[in-house]
Amino acid sequence: MRVLLVTMGSRGxxxxxxxxxxxLARAGHxxxxxxxxxxxxxAAARGLPVAPLDDGVFALQEQVAGKGARASITAARSALPLxxxxxxxxxxxxxxxxxxVVYAPKTLGAPHLADLLGVPSIAALPIPLFTPTVRFPSPLSPVPPPRFLNRASWGLAGVIEAPYRRMVRSWRSEVLGLTGPTTGLAERVARDGVLxxxxxxxxxAPDDWPxxxxxxxxxxxxxxxxWAPSEALDRFLDAGEPPVYVGFGSMVVKNPEAFTDAVLDGLHRSGRRAVLATxxxxxxxxxxxETVHVLDQAPHSLLLPRTSVAVHHGGxxxxxxxxxxGVPQVIRPFLGDQPFWARRVHELGIGAPALTGKVTADRFAAAIDDAAGRADAARELGARxxxxxxxxxxxxRIERTAES
Known part of the structure; x- marks a missing residue:
């Protein structure tokens, strides 16, 4: 079975x-x-066949990272052509x-390519997005609505494709030569399935999902x-108790200097060492x-097992x-589904309550202390x-889809 996997976005x-x-390759496909x-x-270095695609829109994202709202607005005007x-x-x-075809919905055109090929397509999602339930609200809800509005909140998913709908429709017709109505993502996922x-x-899974x-x-x-830790990082990790990891990935803040000062002061008040990923x-x-080591980034799978608490944005x-x-978490959510996962981590007892609003040194220190007290629960869940x-x-499941 030949499987086309289409995704876009960040390394994650x-x-x-x-x-x-x-x-799939190990299974003979x-x-x-x-x-x-x-x-x-x-992926190519691991022996996986790849089809490198245009990445101009991601270069644009990197150019405006941390440069403020005006730069982001200017970039948005340039995004559609890219x-x-x-x-x-x-x-x-x-x-x-x-x-x-297995695709991330943010690829926009992948399911239409499957239409052209005349083959099944199946979406792949790391978060619940297109399948409503009454048990919890859409992860895109800025704040949890009253329970009776849980199902209605899932309509927010349609907002994702709205800015691109006209462009995708014309591309489907002009480039792929496909006629007929363009099926929206939510309808397609409901019809064709999702991983x-x-x-x-x-x-x-909630009990009202199949x-x-x-x-x-x-x-x-x-x-x-x-990847291997630098000599300086390795020495730091071995020099004392496992440090706190603090990193917010691609997130930006209005005043990074003040935000960082609050983080550093909070770490000092907690009496803990830390690794900061900028x-x-x-x-x-x-x-x-001296109690803090700074780096740009590092593979989480290799670094986090050597830490005591993970402080991050909630992706x-x-x-x-x-x-x-198996480490407890402190989540400072910024946008999208991050508040949803922050609430979920706290509900499971493996993390402190979400750090929303202004982050002060005292609040940061208290959150780390709270999370550190949940280490046993985090370790137990990590093992499962x-x-x-x-x-x-x-x-x-892909094999079943291809055979049906």
Whole structure:
């Protein structure tokens, strides 16, 4: 079976698809991973066939990271032509010979490519997005609505594709030569199915979902062996008690210097050492005490098991990495589904309450202390998550889809 895997976004969006591709290959299938060019190198080095696609829109994101609202507005005006270039590049995969297409909905054009090929398509999501339930609200809800509005809140998913609907419709007609109405993402997912790529230990399927929508478990890419801690980092990690990890990935704040000062002062008040991952700029230390080691980024799967608490933004990829590492969490959510996962981590007893609003040194220190007291629960849940084989479950479901 030839399986075309299409994803876009950050490294956290590509790595689960690479993990799935490697499992498909182990099962005797022929995967092809189509992803932004700059993020295909690792998958190719692992022996996974790749189709590097245009990544201009991601270069634009990097250019404006941390430069404020005006730069973001200017970038938004430039995004549509770049996304059209992405779609045009995606159309070159019409000769892939795929028997099934597995796609991230943010790829916009992948399910339409499956229509052109005349093969089944199945969405893959690391968060619940298109399947309503009365049991909890859409993760996109800014604040939890009254319970009776839970199902209604799932209509927010339609907002995702609204800015691109006209562009996708014209591309489908002009480039793919397809006629007829353009099916929206929510309707397509309901019709064709979805792989929910998170752990049921983090969020079990609600009882009003059919069995085939149950989460598979995380799609975890094993370390590639090409990263090792620097001598300075290794020395720091071995020099005392496991440090706190603090990193907010691609998130940015209005005043990174003040935010970083609050973090550093909070760490000092808690009496704990820390590793700070500066990422895209939420953390910008002007002073670095001896109890803190600063780096740009590091693979969570290798670093987090050597820490005591993980402080992060609440992206599900980082939530998953901390879960697997068995370390308690402090989440300072910024946007999207992050508040949802922050609430869930706290509900499970493996993390402090979400750090919303202004982060002060006292609040930061208190959150770390709170999380540290949940270490046993985090370790126990991490062991259960480690027993899952999410990619194997996903492969079985893809095989069923291709055969039906």
């Amino acid at each position: 969006d590509v790595e689960p698809f690479a993990a799935l591709g490697l499992e 022929e995967p092809l991973l189509a992803a932004p060019r700059r993020l295909t190198e690792d 996304l059209r270039r992405w779609l045009d590049d995606l159309a070159t995969l019409r000769d892939s010979g795929a028997d099934v 929910h790529a998170w752990s049921p230990h983090l969020l079990p 069995a085939e929508l149950a989460p598979t478990g995380f799609w975890s890419l094993p370390p590639n062996g090409r 990422g895209w700029g939420a953390l910008r230390p002007s002073r670095v005490p 599900v990829g980082t939530v998953a990495a901390a879960l697997r590492a 998550v480690g027993e899952e084989d999410g990619v194997a479950t996903a492969v079985t």
